[in-house]
Each structure stands twice: as structure tokens, then as C-alpha cells.
Amino acid sequence: MARLALELLLNIAARRHDAHVIGQRHNKSGKLTWRPHKTLRSTGKMLSIRIMPQLQAAIDALPAEARADGVLTFLVNDYGRPFASAAAFGNKFADWCVAAGLKPVLCDDGRTRNYRARGLRKAALRALAHAGATGAELLAVSGHSSLDQVQEYLNEVDQEHLAEAAMTKLANGASASSITGGTHAHCLIVSRIGAAISEPPLVHLRLATQDGFPLGQLRGPVENLLSDRFGRISELVGRLAAGTVEVF
Template structure:
């Protein structure tokens, strides 16, 4: 494997004669990176450290050593492009970069890695070979990332057609996953009992439950978003798509939680409703999610074995699902649900309506059966 030059990475020979690689950036702790520069594992760790230490650095992954038109060269250009850096959310950039790096390191039967090959030589079989053996979900995500790379190559004139067209990923075995656990009233009541009004944990629950916000948006919403008794904000997930702005009334439960939090809980000048133990805004949505998980554990919310065989815990996103389910039970239409959730299509909220309609229809059917049974019993007693 050719040596790859990476910014902030230094190497040395240890006492055992083995070459080691260390990530060094001014103002940050030195970290040893396992593996060899250019490998998928190494690059994933490198990019994580780079972003953690500040990011926004010119990441030319061996650019001076790659030949124009190769998979490596196209990947290098993609990672520096506006299409990647501005067109994709950071939560999408990280996993797609890892997938593309894995694709570059994938070996042909002759032992040559894809990255050294011309992008024009990539055929449909090249992609299906890369997908072989992966789970259904991994295949789906991998194909999205590879297609993004290929379409970028087409836009730059390196390819004429898309070799990924027509590729079908495998279907998942067993029951379909329903994702995060939807909170039910017993779990909400248990959380409220453990975390009283005036605590940040209680405010987090009421915020998520009353406006059906995503975790990312919830940790950023604050005083600056209040307009005439309502919260007005643009969901992060819609910034690059519809640009939809949501305006939702502050319900009494949420207002009570806001009023109960003492002003000294937040540092001076902090506007966000949710803050960490130091009174500062959470560093990221993930940091908030981790804290919320701690609050769930403190409330003794037990994990649940789901019908797809996976064990899941009650977490922040499950409250968004609970909020939409409650709205559907209250008779909200699909359009009304979209107005609260920020979803862009009716199909995305129809699942909540279908669930409520199934329950209502089943209850009506059983009531009819009960009525017939009562008539039979009364007739037989006569």
C-alpha cells in the first residue's frame, strides 16, 4: 500500500521496531491511530479526530499521489467539493466518507484495490461485489454513498453512465424494524415522577413531547424562537430541502416546565432552553442525546425486546413518535401532522394515522361482537 500523507499525522518507530502514527494538532491531546494511513479503519479514525479537533481543514487524502481519473482522485475531489461539504449534512458526511473509503480499499480478484483503478472501469459487478455479504441496511446505505460518488464523477466528465443503475439491495429478513421505541403513557408518567418540574430533564421531556421536535432541533431551540406564545424555527433537516419553517403553539405543560426552571440554571447570555450541568448549551445533538439517556436510566425505564429481535431503550426520538401518535389519536389529519412534524410527504406520517385507525376499527369490531354476545345471552336466558 502506498504511503499516504495526511495533515497533523506524524510517524515514528517504537521500541519494538514497529511504525506508529500519531495525530498531533496544536491545542489538542496527542492520539495514536491504529492501522496504516489509507486503510478504511485508519481513515475513519483520522476524520473523526480531525472533526473533533476543529475540522474545516484541507483534507487531501494522498492527492499528490493519485492519478487523475482514478477512484482515489475522484474521491479526493468529492470530499473537497461543495456538493459534499455544503450539500450534505455533517451526520451524512461522516458515514458516507467511511463507506467511500472502504470502497476505495476494496480489492479486485487480482489483488488491486479499487482506488487505484480508473473510475471509468467501475462496472455494475464491481459495486455488487462490494455490497456482497453486507446486511440489508448496510447495503442500502453503502449504495447511496457509492451512487453519490458516481454521480459526482459523471458531473465532472469522468463517467458517461451510472453503473449503479438497476442494482437492488437484499431485503431484510424477519419483521420490519420500527426504529426507536415509541413512548406510551406509563413511560411518560414514570419519567415525570422521577424528574420533577424545575429540572432540565423534565423540561427536555416536555419540549420533545409537546412540539414533536427532533433531537437536533430540541437542543438548539430557545428564547430567540418565541413569537406570540408560539415557537418558530426552521428544522435542521429541511434546510437543504424544503426550507420549511414551523410555528407551533406552546402548550400549558411545556410552559409550566419553562417557568419552573430557575434562571440561574443557565449561564449569562445563554438563550437555549436546554443546557448542560454547567449552564451552557449542549455541544451537539449527540451530547444532548447522551444526557437524555442518563435521565432515562435514572427514571428506571427498562429496555424492551422488540418483535424484530432487537432490544431497544426509550430515548429522545421516541418522544417525537409519541407526540405524533397522540396527535393522531386526537383526530389530527395527515396535513396537520405534517405541519407539526415538518415531514415533507403524507406517506411519512400516514403510519401514525394507520395505527390509530387500526385500533379504532378493531375496537368497533369487538364492540359489535360483544353486542351480539349480549343479545344471544339474553335470548337464551328467556
Template sequence: MIKTRLRYCVYDPDPRGNDRYYVRKNGRKKIRIHEKFEDAQGNITKDFMAAYWAALELMDKAAAKPKKQTPREDTFDWLVDQYFRSAKFQKFDAATQRDKRSVLTRFCETAGSLPYRKYRRQDMEASQLKRKSTPGAADKLVKVIRALFNWAINQSPPLASSNPAVAIEKLNAGSEGFHTWTVEEVERYRAHHKLGTNPRLALEIMLNIGARLSDASRIGRQHESAGWLRFTAFKNRNKHPTVIEVRMTSDLTSALRATETGDLTYLVSEYGAAFTINGLGNRMREWCDAAGLPHCSAHGLRKAAAVMLAESGATAPELCAIFGWSKLETAETYIRKAQKRKMADNAFTRLDEYRNRKSVSLSKSKKQNETKTGKSDAKTTL
């Protein structure tokens, strides 16, 4: 960060070089100023100065607020605070911690002062239905609350005797989740992003080895071994580490030969640095949009890879080995879809064959020089 002409104001451009200005004071959360910094003559704009003074005033007010007291025991505020301090929570990676913390903090804004021991299944269902306009978020709340109470039950002594979030049906159960790329969409993306570019390499990595974003952003030359890639999946690496070994396909090796890669990661930004998981996800969003595929996503490529392998005849254990799944049921979902599509294709193929047979005459046409008597065509000797 670079200091500006204003005290407590720093210049910190983002990875793409776009201007960013922040007001920072030690021990306080920085505040970004979005107003334009300078005018054409190099003078600091009035809008920027107004935002600058407002940020300083906001920081001073925040510093003057008394520290939050320790939550009262037996309330959700207290239980969640204990959970955040627990060894189990600390073992989660930073992204998982942020996600759970965000969900539980929002929940405690309305339920924090309530006694968690009196929270029942019907209360959990009511909280879920309250968020039915965003079913994905509603189901995530149930999942996070379930994990919270599981942790509480397993403490010594137990902090809870039952889990109100167990066996609650999802609101979003009928959704297929992320869109699965079709063959046509993959080819459209390839036609727009040529070999030798980062967008194309990202697709080939995720499509050909079924890599998640979290793995695609980390895989590099050090994971290669005699035409194979061997790496530990980023997801659940602390709880249940999974080593994945996949063969490098010709499409992937062609993309790697044509593209300038990094030292420890294949994919690097325009500044030569490895992508963060979120950074690569944002770029994939931009690359899909540029190819005219706004409904496609990085995770949809992983699903497309599973579908293609299932349609080629891969078994459930084989799919689990490739994608790092621990449950055969996950792989069998893709196999059933592939078999259903194959059966439908077979049915239409037989229909086409039947129609072709119907359109062909059952009797052969006779040649013009054929006669009914069957007499010889030989010339008579004169």
C-alpha cells in the same frame, strides 16, 4: 487545555469534569491516554508513562509515512475523493459529512481500487448481503452509494451513466425502527423525573411539539411568539429549509415555568452551556435508563407525539405542518396505525356491551307483595 509536567501532554476534562489526558503535536492527530495519571502520592504512574511513550512513538511513525498518492482515476477511491471535494458534499452539515465519509471510507477499504464504472446492481446487492448481520448498516451503505452515483451522473460531463444502487430493497424493511413510547412509559418517565428538572423538560419539549434532538437542543425563548414556537428545522436546513410553527401546550409551559433555562436554549448542561446534538442524545439515553426505560429513546418520543395526534383525529396535512414532513405518506402511516387501533378498540367495546347485555335478565323480577289477581291493597272498612 492545560499543559502537564510532560511535554506534548495536556489535560482536557470532558464537559462533566471527568479527567482526560492527550498527547498532542502540531499537525498530528492527538492521542488520548486512558491510564491513570497520578497515584495517591502525586507521582505519575508507570502505566501512564508507558502509554505516553507509546503515543509519542506512534506519532513519529505516522509522520514518517509518505503522503497518500492521488487515487487512480476511474476507481472508487478516485470517485469518492472527487465527491468529498465537491460543492454538494461541502454543503452538508458537519454531522452529515462525518457520517457519509465514515461509510464510504469503510467501503473503499475493500473496494477502493476497483473500477466504479463496472460496478453493477448485483455487485451492490452482494455488498449489502455481506453486511446482513447489521441490516441497518447494510441499508445505509446502499443509500450512501446511491447518493454517490446520483452525484456522479449529474456532473458535467457525467462521471457515471447508471446507478447500481437504485430500487434495491431494504434488508431492514420489516423493522419499525425506534420504539414508540406508550402512555404508560411516558408517565413512568414523568414519575421518575419531576417538574423543574432538565430530564423532564427535555421530554416535554420533544413530546409536546414533536421536536427532533437537533431541534430540542437549539430551541429557546427567542423562538416564542404569543404562545407559539416558530423555528427552522435543523434537518435539511441547507437543502430544503422547513419553518415549523407549533402551539405551546400547557404541559410544556408548566415545565418551562418550573425549570431554570438558558438564555438562547431552554436546555442547558450543568455548566450552563447549550447541549450539542450528540451530547443531548447521550443524556437522554442516561435519563431513560435511570427511569427504567432502556428500550426508549429521544426519537421514539417524536413517534409517540405523532401517534397521539393521529389518534386525536389530526389529518395528514396537519401532521405534516407540525412535524415538518414533506410527504403526506409519512403522516398517513401514523393515521392508518391510529385508525387500526381505534377500530380494534371499538370492536372490543361492542364485545363488552354485548356480554353485559347477555348477563342481564330479560324479564323484570316481581315484587313480593304483587298478586296475580290485581286486587286492591286498600284495607276493608269495618
């Protein structure tokens, strides 16, 4: 039963109040369809979410005798009856976590708490965001009414992607600096490959330290500027004079 509860909460990102009453009657052509209790008297919105293979496997694995006769909810208590309330289900879920050997954790507010079902709703939405779900798609699963309510999950993914992009650029810059063979700086030539260059040839230069940190932008005659500052690029100057540009 604990595995079924885990898969149910992760699959549909439901609140406890919805999870403990959802059952086979909500299964419509392979989708769980229900009206969330929290918005039942306000928007009355209907949610319909596909049953993923992991959840279906957990449903199929539960023996028929685990439920009392006539019980249609997926989750039941030790007597095979539906949980009396969301709180009762939450308490039982906490017991399952303790039985599984999960230790209490120190939370951001400094308090130590046991694992609870509530955290799985957030975990499900975070997993969807990391899988590439958009804000609108998160709302369609969670039942939230405002993008602000799921923005934290999108921001988390954006931060990771942007940080990874920044570190990749830093790594590429550090790798490029090794081409100069120990000189104090290197240049990145930015122009169109194969484009004709006027006389005197002009390009944009980005100077960087060997660690790849940009120092600034320069623009000037290539033959003068580069020969004065870098010396070891006669081959590159020859290519520039021939009317082509390589990108390093």
C-alpha cells in the same frame, strides 16, 4: 432540565437537532417558530407550534441560574451552556433516563436498548393521531413532506377504532341472541318502523347463531317463514300484519 427536555420533545415533536437549539428567541406570541435543520437547505419550511401549558410550566420552573449568562437555549448541559451537538444532547437524555430508573427494553429487532430522545418524536405524533389529528395536521407539526411518512400513526388509530367497532357489534349481537330464550337461532328484522307492508308481508332476515355470527340472508313471506322456523313470535307477526315493524 430532564423534565423540560421531555416536555419540549413531546410538545413540538422535534428532532434532537432542533430541540437542543430551540430557545426563548423562538418564542413568538406563545408559539415556537423555527426552521427544521433537516429541511433547511431543501424546502426551508417554517414550523410554528403553540406552547402547551405543560411545556410552559416546565420552562417557568427552571431556575434562571441554571443557564450561564447570555444563553438563550432552553436546554443546557451541566455547566449551563448549550449542548455542543445533537448527539451530546441525546447522550445526556439517555443518562437522565437511566437516572430515572428506566430499564433497557427489548426492541422489535431483538436488540436490547436504553431509552433515547428519538422515541419521543414518534410518541408525540402517535399522541396527536390518537387525539384525532388528521394526516395534514400531523404534517404541520412534524415537518414531514409526505403523508406516507405519518401514515403508520393514522393506520394504528384506524385499526383500533375498527376493531372496537367490530367487537361492539359482536357484543350487541350476542346480547340480542338472549332475547330468544335459548332457541338455536334468532332473527333481526330490518325494515322501516311504521311503514305499511304489502300482502304477503316481506322483510329481510339475518339469521345468526346464539354467539351472534351471521349465517346468511333470507327473504320471504313473514307469516310462513317465521312461524315455520321460530314459532315463538306470534306477537311480532301480529305487529307485522298491523302494518308496523319493530327493530330487534
